[in-house]
Amino acid sequence: MELPASFADRTRSLLGDEEYNKLADALNDEQPVSIRLNEAKLPDASFSLFHGCAGRVPWSSTGCYLDRRLTFTFDPLFHAGCYYVQEASSMFVEQALKQYVGETPAVMLDLCAAPGGKSTHARSVLPAGSLLVANEVIRNRSQILAENLTKWGHPGVVVTNNDSVDFADLEDFFDVILTDVPCSGEGMFRKDPVAVSEWSPENVDICWQRQRRIVSDIWSSLKPGGLLIYSTCTYNTKEDEENIRWIRDEFGAEILPVNVSDDWNITGNLLAGDDFPAYRFLPHRAKGEGFFLAALRKPEADSLQTRYKSAPAQGKKKVVSGVSKEQLAVARGWLLSPDDYELSVNGTNITAFPKDYLPELSSLQQSLRVIQAGVALAEVKGKDLIPSHALAMSQVLRDDIFPREEVSYEQAIAYLRKEAIVLSAEAPRGYVLLTYTNIPLGFVKNIGNRANNLYPQEWRIRSGYLPEEILILSAAGINL
Numbered sequence: 001m002e003l004p005a006s007f008a009d010r011t012r013s014l015l016g017d018e019e020y021n022k023l024a025d026a027l028n029d030e031q032p033v034s035i036r037l038n039e040a041k042l043p044d045a046s047f048s049l050f051h052g053c054a055g056r057v058p059w060s061s062t063g064c065y066l067d068r069r070l071t072f073t074f075d076p077l078f079h080a081g082c083y084y085v086q087e088a089s090s091m092f093v094e095q096a097l098k099q100y101v102g103e104t105p106a107v108m109l110d111l112c113a114a115p116g117g118k119s120t121h122a123r124s125v126l127p128a129g130s131l132l133v134a135n136e137v138i139r140n141r142s143q144i145l146a147e148n149l150t151k152w153g154h155p156g157v158v159v160t161n162n163d164s165v166d167f168a169d170l171e172d173f174f175d176v177i178l179t180d181v182p183c184s185g186e187g188m189f190r191k192d193p194v195a196v197s198e199w200s201p202e203n204v205d206i207c208w209q210r211q212r213r214i215v216s217d218i219w220s221s222l223k224p225g226g227l228l229i230y231s232t233c234t235y236n237t238k239e240d241e242e243n244i245r246w247i248r249d250e251f252g253a254e255i256l257p258v259n260v261s262d263d264w265n266i267t268g269n270l271l272a273g274d275d276f277p278a279y280r281f282l283p284h285r286a287k288g289e290g291f292f293l294a295a296l297r298k299p300e301a302d303s304l305q306t307r308y309k310s311a312p313a314q315g316k317k318k319v320v321s322g323v324s325k326e327q328l329a330v331a332r333g334w335l336l337s338p339d340d341y342e343l344s345v346n347g348t349n350i351t352a353f354p355k356d357y358l359p360e361l362s363s364l365q366q367s368l369r370v371i372q373a374g375v376a377l378a379e380v381k382g383k384d385l386i387p388s389h390a391l392a393m394s395q396v397l398r399d400d401i402f403p404r405e406e407v408s409y410e411q412a413i414a415y416l417r418k419e420a421i422v423l424s425a426e427a428p429r430g431y432v433l434l435t436y437t438n439i440p441l442g443f444v445k446n447i448g449n450r451a452n453n454l455y456p457q458e459w460r461i462r463s464g465y466l467p468e469e470i471l472i473l474s475a476a477g478i479n480l
């Protein structure tokens, strides 16, 4: 790999000759492939069956390396949200969350969240009863973020599409903020050749200044005592330690240590003369791409337990005439624990949102562009209540409500391509939840001679061909 000369000079002087040469060699090696399993969807047994994986990611309870790349696009379980393909080093966020959020429900913002690797991860790690706000400034990327979080299936999620500056009104709102800031991407050189071609010293300067702007923008919305997790995928100290030092000096933040094990081969702070805790993943030492993380606490500790109270819940949304009380009652009956959710109607769509967080949702809606909140349950068409795909993906669906029909691999791929499906003659008429290896894939409406495919058009597999060799999760050894 041809590295930019100025990058090589700077990084050599940061790491020293020996370390730099090892790093440069590692960048010519093949990149490791890793996935993170969704424990809410996969049975416990999967987690002890890692024999198809090339080992577990040591700093993540659900991460595993694969010995080769799966054909993810043609794996039904990938589309069903059973796992997320994520670079291993960045799974280290789990350690900071587990150590500093603990068991107390928290309201967390993932500010720079698309495509959703860390959001789906955070949603799995946060204690039960927490709320995750996942934000992305670029509109089409926020749609991808919403898609990935919908597939992940947790109901306690709000997706927003805003710039960091828009969070200023939400004073003392979040217990935890993750800023996985846009950066010069030096740590992605092996994974993404575009990162190499776009790198320049000028871009590093643009990046560290933008990162400071982003942190300044959201600082007031972090509660006193709240946790800021700052991360980048770059090596230079300007975007890493120097920004952490700046946050400490500018806002009086306390820089927190994160417990790590020596055999994880994590590298510490590389800033000469200031030895605060910081965590670096260098590809020649730890199996993954380049990554940097630091955890900070806003002054005035011990407020993780205070709930946001300043914004009263707005009145319940009016039920428009197109949706009857009976239809709402039916949709409510689909939920595992209906009392925990508030149902709202927007046009002809019915959505469920955790009751505990209605005041927070109301405040978010006043300040931000909320593109998704909670779980879409159904669309009403005349007398018909069409169950939504998000419901099929979600943890809130009662499993005795819709008849289930197990499909073959070929049928699953046809379904995900949004082709017409023919079910067995015994399959019941009406809405049927298709499953593949017992995992929900989505709904069809079975009308007998065929079943209408309700898979979202915009998420369908577009590729018309099937590769000759298909490597999917169960074939890779995680035996479902």
Ligand SMILES: C[S@@+](CC[C@H](N)C(=O)[O-])C[C@H]1O[C@@H](n2cnc3c(N)ncnc32)[C@H](O)[C@@H]1O
Binding pocket: 111, 112, 113, 114, 115, 116, 117, 118, 119, 135, 136, 137, 138, 141, 162, 163, 164, 165, 180, 181, 182, 183, 214
């Ligand atoms: C490093 S990527 C995030 C990766 C993501 N956290 C993950 O784990 O999948 C940074 C993201 O921040 C977004 N971004 C850039 N400037 C932003 C801003 N001012 N406010 C919010 N998001 C921003 C970018 O569009 C990009 O999607």
